[in-house]
Amino acid sequence: MNPHEPYDQYKxxxxxxxxxxxxxxxxxxxxxxYLPPKGNDTxxxxxxxxxxxxxxxxTEASTGNLLQELASKDGLEDKQQRNVQRSLEDFEKSKKLSxxxxxxxxxxxxxxxxxxxxxxxxxxxxxxEQPLDALIQFKKQEADLLGYEQHPYNALMNDYDKGLTVEIxxxxxxxxxxxxxxxxxxxxxxxxxxxxxLHQHFxxxxxxxxGIEILKQMHFDFEAGRxxxxxxxxxxxFNSNDVRITTRIDENxxxxxxxxxxxxxxxxxxxxxxxxxxxxxxxxEYCSLSIxxxxxxxxxxxxxxxxxxxxxxxxxxxQFFPGQFKAIEIEQFYKGINKVQPSLIRTEAxxxxxxxxxxxxxxxEKMLIEGSIKTKDIPAYWNEHYEKxxxxxxxxxxxxxxxxxxxxxxxxxxxxxxxLGSLYAAQLYAAxxxxxxxxxxxxxxxxxxxxxxxLQQQIYRHGRYYTSEELCSRATGETLNSKYFMDYAGxxxxxxxxx
Amino acid sequence: MNPHEPYDQYKxxxxxxxxxxxxxxxxxxxxxxYLPPKGNDTxxxxxxxxxxxxxxxxTEASTGNLLQELASKDGLEDKQQRNVQRSLEDFEKSKKLSxxxxxxxxxxxxxxxxxxxxxxxxxxxxxxEQPLDALIQFKKQEADLLGYEQHPYNALMNDYDKGLTVEIxxxxxxxxxxxxxxxxxxxxxxxxxxxxxLHQHFxxxxxxxxGIEILKQMHFDFEAGRxxxxxxxxxxxFNSNDVRITTRIDENxxxxxxxxxxxxxxxxxxxxxxxxxxxxxxxxEYCSLSIxxxxxxxxxxxxxxxxxxxxxxxxxxxQFFPGQFKAIEIEQFYKGINKVQPSLIRTEAxxxxxxxxxxxxxxxEKMLIEGSIKTKDIPAYWNEHYEKxxxxxxxxxxxxxxxxxxxxxxxxxxxxxxxLGSLYAAQLYAAxxxxxxxxxxxxxxxxxxxxxxxLQQQIYRHGRYYTSEELCSRATGETLNSKYFMDYAGxxxxxxxxx
Numbered sequence: 001m002n003p004h005e006p007y008d009q010y011k012x013x014x015x016x017x018x019x020x021x022x023x024x025x026x027x028x029x030x031x032x033x034y035l036p037p038k039g040n041d042t043x044x045x046x047x048x049x050x051x052x053x054x055x056x057x058x059t060e061a062s063t064g065n066l067l068q069e070l071a072s073k074d075g076l077e078d079k080q081q082r083n084v085q086r087s088l089e090d091f092e093k094s095k096k097l098s099x100x101x102x103x104x105x106x107x108x109x110x111x112x113x114x115x116x117x118x119x120x121x122x123x124x125x126x127x128x129e130q131p132l133d134a135l136i137q138f139k140k141q142e143a144d145l146l147g148y149e150q151h152p153y154n155a156l157m158n159d160y161d162k163g164l165t166v167e168i169x170x171x172x173x174x175x176x177x178x179x180x181x182x183x184x185x186x187x188x189x190x191x192x193x194x195x196x197x198l199h200q201h202f203x204x205x206x207x208x209x210x211g212i213e214i215l216k217q218m219h220f221d222f223e224a225g226r227x228x229x230x231x232x233x234x235x236x237x238f239n240s241n242d243v244r245i246t247t248r249i250d251e252n253x254x255x256x257x258x259x260x261x262x263x264x265x266x267x268x269x270x271x272x273x274x275x276x277x278x279x280x281x282x283x284x285e286y287c288s289l290s291i292x293x294x295x296x297x298x299x300x301x302x303x304x305x306x307x308x309x310x311x312x313x314x315x316x317x318x319q320f321f322p323g324q325f326k327a328i329e330i331e332q333f334y335k336g337i338n339k340v341q342p343s344l345i346r347t348e349a350x351x352x353x354x355x356x357x358x359x360x361x362x363x364x365e366k367m368l369i370e371g372s373i374k375t376k377d378i379p380a381y382w383n384e385h386y387e388k389x390x391x392x393x394x395x396x397x398x399x400x401x402x403x404x405x406x407x408x409x410x411x412x413x414x415x416x417x418x419x420l421g422s423l424y425a426a427q428l429y430a431a432x433x434x435x436x437x438x439x440x441x442x443x444x445x446x447x448x449x450x451x452x453x454x455l456q457q458q459i460y461r462h463g464r465y466y467t468s469e470e471l472c473s474r475a476t477g478e479t480l481n482s483k484y485f486m487d488y489a490g491x492x493x494x495x496x497x498x499x
Numbered sequence: 500m501n502p503h504e505p506y507d508q509y510k511x512x513x514x515x516x517x518x519x520x521x522x523x524x525x526x527x528x529x530x531x532x533y534l535p536p537k538g539n540d541t542x543x544x545x546x547x548x549x550x551x552x553x554x555x556x557x558t559e560a561s562t563g564n565l566l567q568e569l570a571s572k573d574g575l576e577d578k579q580q581r582n583v584q585r586s587l588e589d590f591e592k593s594k595k596l597s598x599x600x601x602x603x604x605x606x607x608x609x610x611x612x613x614x615x616x617x618x619x620x621x622x623x624x625x626x627x628e629q630p631l632d633a634l635i636q637f638k639k640q641e642a643d644l645l646g647y648e649q650h651p652y653n654a655l656m657n658d659y660d661k662g663l664t665v666e667i668x669x670x671x672x673x674x675x676x677x678x679x680x681x682x683x684x685x686x687x688x689x690x691x692x693x694x695x696x697l698h699q700h701f702x703x704x705x706x707x708x709x710g711i712e713i714l715k716q717m718h719f720d721f722e723a724g725r726x727x728x729x730x731x732x733x734x735x736x737f738n739s740n741d742v743r744i745t746t747r748i749d750e751n752x753x754x755x756x757x758x759x760x761x762x763x764x765x766x767x768x769x770x771x772x773x774x775x776x777x778x779x780x781x782x783x784e785y786c787s788l789s790i791x792x793x794x795x796x797x798x799x800x801x802x803x804x805x806x807x808x809x810x811x812x813x814x815x816x817x818q819f820f821p822g823q824f825k826a827i828e829i830e831q832f833y834k835g836i837n838k839v840q841p842s843l844i845r846t847e848a849x850x851x852x853x854x855x856x857x858x859x860x861x862x863x864e865k866m867l868i869e870g871s872i873k874t875k876d877i878p879a880y881w882n883e884h885y886e887k888x889x890x891x892x893x894x895x896x897x898x899x900x901x902x903x904x905x906x907x908x909x910x911x912x913x914x915x916x917x918x919l920g921s922l923y924a925a926q927l928y929a930a931x932x933x934x935x936x937x938x939x940x941x942x943x944x945x946x947x948x949x950x951x952x953x954l955q956q957q958i959y960r961h962g963r964y965y966t967s968e969e970l971c972s973r974a975t976g977e978t979l980n981s982k983y984f985m986d987y988a989g990x991x992x993x994x995x996x997x998x
Contacts, residue, residue: 019548022541023522026529038723039741042521042778046737049518053552224537238545242538279541 006073007080010066014087015280017057022238024050029244032230055102059094067091079283082465086282089162096145105142108135109410116408125379125397132407133375136368139412143369153369156413161288161420163467166366168480169416172423173359176482180355181389183489186499187340187352188391193496195336198254200324207249210320211261214313218265218299219452220245221272233260235267235296240276240284243268254324255337259300266299267292269452273460283463289414290468291459293421294428301351301422302429302488303451307334308443335496342390344399351422352489356389358419361404365412424472426485428458431476505572506579509565513586514779516556521737523549528743531729554601558593566590578782581964585781588661595644604641607634608909615907624878624896631906632874635867638911642868652868655912660787660919662966665865667979668915671922672858675981679854680888682988685998686839686851687890692995694835697753699823706748709819710760713812717764717798718951719744720771732759734766734795739775739783742767753823754836758799765798766791768951772959782962788913789967790958792920793927800850800921801928801987802950806833807942834995841889843898850921851988855888857918860903864911923971925984927957930975 001008024047031043057063070076070084097105112131119128143152151166158164215227230246237243245264250256270286278284286292303309307330310317314330325333340350346357364381367373373381382401383394394400406414433439436450443451458475469479493499501507523546530542556562569575569583596604611630618627642651650665657663714726729745736742744763749755769785777783785791802808806829809816813829824832839849845856863880866872872880881900882893893899905913932938935949942950957974968978992998 015544016548019545020552023526023545023549026545027522027525030525030529034725034727036721036723036725036741038720039737042738042740045514046518046522046525049515050522053519221537222535224535226533226535228533238538239541241541242535 006066006069007076007084010070010084010087011281013057013063013066017054018239018280020050020054020057024054025236025238029236029238032232032234033228033246055094058091064091064095079278079465083278083281083283086464090282093146096147097142101141101145105135105138105410108138109408111135112410113405113408116402116405120398120402123396123398123402125401128402128408129376129378135407135410136375136412139410140369140371151366151370153366153413156369157416158413160414160417161290161468163469164288164290164416164420168469169362169420172420172480172482173362176355176419176423176485177359177389179482179486180352180489183486183493183499184340184342184352187493187497190497190499192341193335193339194332195339197325197328197333198336199252200254202251202254202321202324204249204251206320207251207254207257210317211247211257213316213320214258214261215245215265217313217446218262218269218448220265220268224272225268227261227264233264235264235271237268237271239279240272240274243271254321259304262304263296263300266296269299269455270295270460273456274463275461278463283465285464287459287462287464287466287471288468289417290420290424291471293417294424295455295459297351297422297425298429298455302425303443303448305338305351306440306443308440310334310337311444312446338492338496340493340497342392344386344392344394345403352493353390354422355419358415360385360389361406361415362419365415369412420468420480423480423482423485424468426488427472427476427478427480427483428455430484430487505565505568506575506583509569509583509586510780512556512562512565516553517738517779519549519553519556523553524735524737528735528737531731531733532727532745554593557590563590563594578777578964582777582780582782585963589781592645595646596641600640600644604634604637604909607637608907610634611909612904612907615901615904619897619901622895622897622901624900627901627907628875628877634906634909635874635911638909639868639870650865650869652865652912655864655868656915657912659913659916660789660967662968663787663789663915663919667968668861668919671919671979671981672861675854675918675922675984676858676888678981678985679851679988682985682992682998683839683841683851686992686996689996689998691840692834692838693831694838696824696827696832697835698751699753701750701753701820701823703748703750705819706750706753706756709816710746710756712815712819713757713760714744714764716812716945717761717768717947719764719767723771724767726760726763732763734763734770736767736770738778739771739773742770753820758803761803762795762799765795768798768954769794769959772955773962774960777962782964784963786958786961786963786965786970787967788916789919789923790970792916793923794954794958796850796921796924797928797954801924802942802947804837804850805939805942807939809833809836810943811945837991837995839992839996841891843885843891843893844902851992852889853921854918857914859884859888860905860914861918864914868911919967919979922979922981922984923967925987926971926975926977926979926982927954929983929986930957 001012003009003012027043027047027050031040031047035043067084067088071088076084108131112128112135115128115131119125139156140152143155146155146158148155154165157166157169212227216222224241225243225245227245227247229248231248233245233247235243235245245261245268247257247260247264270292274284274286276284310330310333314325314333318325328336338350340352342353342356343349346354349357360382363385364373364378368375368378378401379397386392386394386400406412432451432454435454436442439450442448459471462471466474472478472480490499502511526542526546526549530539530546534542566583566587570587575583607630611627611634614627614630618624638655639651642654645654645657647654653664656665656668711726715721723740724742724744727743727745728747730747732744732746734742734744744760744767746756746759746763769791773783773785775783809829809832813824813832817824827835837849839851841852841855842848845853848856859881862884863872863877867874867877877900878896885891885893885899905911931950931953934953935941938949941947958970961970965973971977971979989998
């Protein structure tokens with residue numbers, strides 16, 4: 001470190017900001033895991049203070065001057081240049097929203113979040129409509145302030161996946177939707193598989209230990225992370241040497257904990273694999289939410305709902321639960337854990353129908369932001385399309401358009417990354433298998449070293465160097481498309497349903 | 500809140516600083532309980548950043564101006580005036596140590612801490628001597644910078660107990676020492692009691708549950724706090740509605756966990772009882788470390804090693820551990836848990852010989868700071884006085900003058916508060932019993948409501964309003980003296996040893 005070198009000054013500043021941000025993340029983690037109930041109010045104000053301080057440090061003029069100086073400077077190494085470029089993008093973006101605008105938005109979020117809680121209690125969208133509409137008007141303003149080409153929704157999606165556009169998502173979804181519908185139609189006409197064995201009694205402590213065993217197999221580094229219990233599973237990191245995941249355990253549902261360990265474990269491997277020497281700088285951060293989700297889906301579904309994984313683990317499963325799977329052949333187990341069944345709740349959906357849940361939300365958001373539907377029309381649009389795509393009637397708002405927290409938080413532009421994550425996962429997995437044709441044999445033998453090495457090489461180590469599209473092209477030879485997911489789904493559901 | 504009112508500005512500023520400080524405390528708690536090993540390095544820098552930011556916020560000129568303005572302002576309420584006065588004292592004190600001095604000191608602490616770790620491994624004071632001596636020179640400078648009357652050591656003790664002086668401690672110890680020696684001499688000539696039953700096997704989970712049961716009896720509010728496991732038990736708070744304690748469990752030592760729950764529980768009740776409406780301001784903080792220690796000792800010893808408490812809990816104990824105490828009468832149990840036996844390690848000492856451990860450390864510190872002994876003379880002085888007061892030979896430095904972490908941290912002026920805490924505890928307990936002559940009967944019936952109400956009234960609610968001496972005088976009618984501890988000890992050891 002040389003305090004007179006602008007790059008070192010920049011690094012020092014960014015690391016200071018990171019210290020404050022990650023301290024805030026520790027407080028959030030604690031809030032979801034161990035905080036005693038009465039501590040909640042003060043925790044709220046402690047978080048607000050830290051977040052304000054981090055924002056203030058980053059947006060002050062001296063940061064901008066330093067970044068401008070570095071951006072026009074010769075002699076920086078390639079990675080240093082990329083760090084500066086990303087920080088400058090972040091800086092310019094954050095300057096577009098005035099503190100007053102951010103504060104007013106945050107008040108609108110607060111109102112809409114509380115209205116959402118109440119509307120869910122009342123099981124009626126009506127009580128949520130007005131505050132949600134106010135928030136949507138702010139999101140439109142935000143899009144205008146941030147600026148965009150083509151479509152205002154692009155400005156919002158960029159928060160979660162830099163470079164993502166309506167054009168890309170529309171193209172991918174237009175391609176995907178008819179193929180999914182056709183496959184779903186075929187499956188509906190076949191004999192349904194049975195997964196009742198997943199809903200026996202499974203002892204809590206045994207489930208916990210089985211989950212830890214799976215995380216160890218994944219090479220989750222327990223010296224650089226831990227798992228705890230929370231109401232909703234999540235992954236959070238305080239640097240790549242301290243990555244925390246959580247799970248929840250339902251004693252009457254074996255799937256809940258198992259696939260949350262695989263899902264969050266996939267997120268966590270990504271975070272543990274990010275370059276720790278770039279602490280505080282953009283290259284220590286993940287590429288995008290779509291790529292993050294690809295890492296969780298790859299492990300949850302590509303690996304964790306695959307036959308190879310269970311060939312290795314079915315005997316282990318029977319050791320942990322000596323009674324429950326006695327009468328269940330591994331083929332029957334495999335079918336059960338991949339059962340396709342249109343349902344109301346996104347987070348409980350199978351991997352095929354999941355995409356319809358996302359597409360409906362994406363369409364609604366896009367139309368709200370472009371102004372082609374009104375906030376009050378959400379429930380009608382929602383219910384109509386659940387019937388159209390999934391063939392199910394939505395009985396009430398709670399199991400319909402009030403089910404997700406995202407809108408009440410003002411998280412518009414987020415949902416598409418869930419589907420894209422699945423598609424990226426399939427495309428990446430296909431690429432790995434092309435380069436390592438023995439991969440599934442290795443997995444069936446409990447060896448995932450080649451898989452991990454490939455992910456490290458192609459994804460983890462790059463941090464935010466590339467955009468999602470660039471990362472995908474480098475790793476798979478082409479940009480995102482739905483072919484690989486449809487190949488994967490076609491093969492899987494042909495095995496299971498003979499479609 | 501009125502942002503133009505200076506008192507409200509002051510409050511807002513102090514609360515912001517508190518948010519940062521308590522965020523830092525959450526990170527420390529996590530470090531001692533759940534942090535994965537590889538996360539330690541980055542946690543260190545995150546803590547350093549937060550602590551620097553809190554210090555900077557407090558010491559900036561605007562804080563001083565605001566405090567000066569408020570101090571000369573009419574119309575503040577009494578508690579407001581006291582808050583301002585205490586903050587001004589803190590501010591003026593913190594301005595006396597320049598950032599450069601604080602940084603150099605912190606480097607010296609770092610060196611001496613690592614040297615201490617190594618010296619313990621080598622079991623030789625020699626490797627610690629030089630860095631410790633350097634640190635002591637800084638502590639002398641610190642005393643000079645802070646300023647003092649009479650004795651430089653007063654300046655250092657003030658950090659832990661405002662108003663505490665060599666004169667006070669010398670007087671109290673001079674009074675206490677011969678009485679303790681005489682009592683110890685008598686006990687040595689009596690038949691020793693047996694406490695081998697404390698060292699059977701005690702199942703970990705059962706110990707944990709028994710500890711939780713005791714905390715519930717104490718009315719530790721689990722909605723506003725929690726207990727976890729750490730290597731060394733401690734209490735930490737993030738506001739009075741979130742107070743965390745930790746314990747450790749040794750399956751071969753029943754005492755370890757039980758009396759740590761009572762000790763930390765006592766600290767925690769104090770923190771939970773501090774006025775939450777004063778968040779961020781001095782009146783929300785504890786009076787002094789001596790008074791804090793009085794609260795832990797009162798529960799650990801006054802209550803938790805008393806016959807009344809066990810009259811209520813001995814049956815419960817036998818429910819949790821159905822085998823271990825079968826052959827042990829409650830009188831025998833009471834004697835065993837109060838066994839007096841001179842020993843080498845302070846933290847394992849009984850409540851009588853404990854004071855000698857403290858007095859030796861106090862004398863050494865005082866003499867080091869006044870320059871009447873040299874750092875290299877510590878082991879000889881230590882060993883000589885362990886033999887003189889406790890009649891035991893110190894076999895090596897590790898069980899001698901290298902046993903405590905305090906000096907390596909630069910915590911000079913701290914030790915006396917341990918003994919004073921015990922004396923305050925006895926004096927307070929005697930005052931409660933005078934006002935509630937039925938107290939021990941109530942405790943024997945499992946009723947500690949009057950005890951808690953008294954502590955709330957006399958201690959908790961005042962925060963930092965009074966000094967230790969003022970608080971003690973108000974609560975007991977006289978300043979600190981050794982009479983009540985000696986009465987308590989005399990009675991207890993007469994019961995046990997017939998002295």
